Amino acid sequence: MGRIARTLFGLCLGWLASGVLGLLGRFQHSPAASGVQRRTFVRNAALGAVGSALAITGAGFGALLWPNKTGAFGSVLTVPPDQVPPVNGEAYRNVAGKFFLVHSDAGLLALYNKCPHLGCSVPWVGPPENANAFQCPCHGSMYNYxxxxxxxxxxxxxxxxxxxxxxxxxxxxxxxxxxxxxxYDPGQAVQYA
Ligand code: FES
Incomplete structure (x- = not known):
């Protein structure tokens, strides 16, 4: 479910609105009574344009109203035991959750990967560089394990x-x-047996 479903939803909204407006135009001017007149043609063309604009607007609203996917950033995410790093082991990265799980002697910490300076994503630099540090690529802030x-x-x-x-x-x-x-305070970490 993603962008395509949202767009289709919006296009359907716009198509429905366009159809309703087109029907209204037909009721106002009966071809049986006066034939297809120029004014009717112009009006229907205008209604078509409005319908198209509504389709585009509907696509935008559909994208806004469609529920966000679950199980990502903002929700509770699960790291199974086999993914939990050993004490002082390589930081485990969760891309969707935007965190690194580290396991120090004090326990587990889930570090938000957003740099406290100006918000860049901070990668963990382990092997092969073996810096064993979080290094922000934007302005060079560095953080330990x-x-x-x-x-x-x-x-x-x-x-x-x-x-x-x-x-x-x-x-x-x-x-x-x-x-x-x-x-940093060791009390921020959660013990993990
Ligand atoms: S945003 Fe990370 S050092 Fe500036």
Whole structure:
């Protein structure tokens, strides 16, 4: 379901509106009584133009009104146990959720990949460069494994998302619950057995 479905929905709305307007035009001028007159032709042409404009507008509204896809940024996303990094292991990246899951000695942190400086996406630079740091490509802010700023113009550590663990060992990351912090504290991490 995506852009194509939304566009079709909008086009259907516009087509319906165009049809209704066309019928109204016919009722106002009966061809049986006066033939197809110039005025009628011009009016129907105008109605057609309006219908086309409504089709385009309808497509836009359809795109706006169509429910957003679920299971992505803003919702609670699940990281299965086999994807959870080992302690100090390679950061796990969730593209749709815009976070990295890291596993320090203190526990798990889901780091929001949006740079606190001006909002660029911050990648984790592991192998083969082996920087083992988050490095913002825009203005050079750098962050360590738990998101502490180690250089650059960023005003604070990387933001982090609420994390909980279910009974099956799945990590639930609430991408709609994002916290800022002025400094890293081990209490921000969630223990993971
Ligand atoms: S946006 Fe990341 S350093 Fe400026």
């Amino acid at each position: 738990v998101g502490e700023r180690t250089g650059g113009p960023a005003p604070r550590p990387m933001d982090y998302m609420a994390v909980s663990i279910d009974e099956g060992g799945n990590v639930l990351v609430d991408t709609g619950n994002i916290s800022t912090r002025s400094a």
